[in-house]
Amino acid sequence: KAGVTQTPRYLIKTRGQQVTLSCSPISGHRSVSWYQQTPGQGLQFLFEYFSETQRNKGNFPGRFSGRQFSNSRSEMNVSTLELGDSALYLCASSLVGQRSSYNSPLHFGNGTRLTVT
Amino acid sequence: QKEVEQDPGPLSVPEGAIVSLNCTYSNSAFQYFMWYRQYSRKGPELLMYTYSSGNKEDGRFTAQVDKSSKYISLFIRDSQPSDSATYLCAIPPGSNAGGTSYGKLTFGQGTILTVHP
Numbered sequence: 001k002a003g004v005t006q007t008p009r010y011l012i013k014t015r016g017q018q019v020t021l022s023c024s025p026i027s028g029h030r031s032v033s034w035y036q037q038t039p040g041q042g043l044q045f046l047f048e049y050f051s052e053t054q055r056n057k058g059n060f061p062g063r064f065s066g067r068q069f070s071n072s073r074s075e076m077n078v079s080t081l082e083l084g085d086s087a088l089y090l091c092a093s094s095l096v097g098q099r100s101s102y103n104s105p106l107h108f109g110n111g112t113r114l115t116v117t
Numbered sequence: 118q119k120e121v122e123q124d125p126g127p128l129s130v131p132e133g134a135i136v137s138l139n140c141t142y143s144n145s146a147f148q149y150f151m152w153y154r155q156y157s158r159k160g161p162e163l164l165m166y167t168y169s170s171g172n173k174e175d176g177r178f179t180a181q182v183d184k185s186s187k188y189i190s191l192f193i194r195d196s197q198p199s200d201s202a203t204y205l206c207a208i209p210p211g212s213n214a215g216g217t218s219y220g221k222l223t224f225g226q227g228t229i230l231t232v233h234p
Contacts, residue, residue: 004160031220032220033220033221035224042205042224042225042226042227043161043205043207043222043224043227044224045221045222045223048220048221050220055220056220056221058221090160090161092160092220094220105151105163105166106163106220106222107162107163108160108161108162109160110158110159110160111160
């Protein structure tokens with residue numbers, strides 16, 4: 001069974017540009033979450049989608065947005081990039097988005113490494 | 118004060134040593150506690166999870182929760198070089214009802230562990 005796939009693996013962008021990252025969840029998984037990982041702040045929750053609806057949102061500015069498609073694939077977009085947006089962006093999927101998913105943990109992809117210059 | 122605090126280390130131990138990794142948390146509503154392991158250039162993977170207080174053992178790994186002290190621990194017995202990774206504690210939102218999403222986790226900073234032969 002294929003794991004969570006994130007594309008691209010590496011990305012270099014310039015300040016002010018925008019970027020779109022893509023995530024394909026494990027087949028059958030309907031919940032997709034996004035996280036930002038930096039050495040200073042660690043892993044921080046960005047947002048979560050379930051059945052094309054945003055269920056939760058972290059404490060990030062409106063420049064960070066996302067969406068989920070009917071096939072559960074998800075994209076996140078960052079507009080007007082800043083140097084501080086340089087990070088590893090991780091996508092995770094789980095079977096369902098309810099409490100019963102306690103036994104269906106988050107499965108993470110290997111991330112997209114974004115560098116903003 | 119962060120909701121979840123974890124000493125980032127780094128921690129370096131010889132092969133065969135017992136490793137103790139710890140986190141403290143501030144929200145007494147937290148009920149589920151997870152440990153993730155992240156190898157270099159990979160996404161985090163779930164190691165273990167526990168509910169409420171007590172111990173849970175899985176092979177060489179033991180997870181321990183002390184809710185009275187808001188303290189969680191992960192012990193690794195007979196540590197191996199292959200255990201060298203970053204270990205992250207993670208906690209979903211406090212829940213006393215169904216429908217809580219486990220896509221939103223609060224992570225500790227992560228402890229970098231190196232086990233040398």
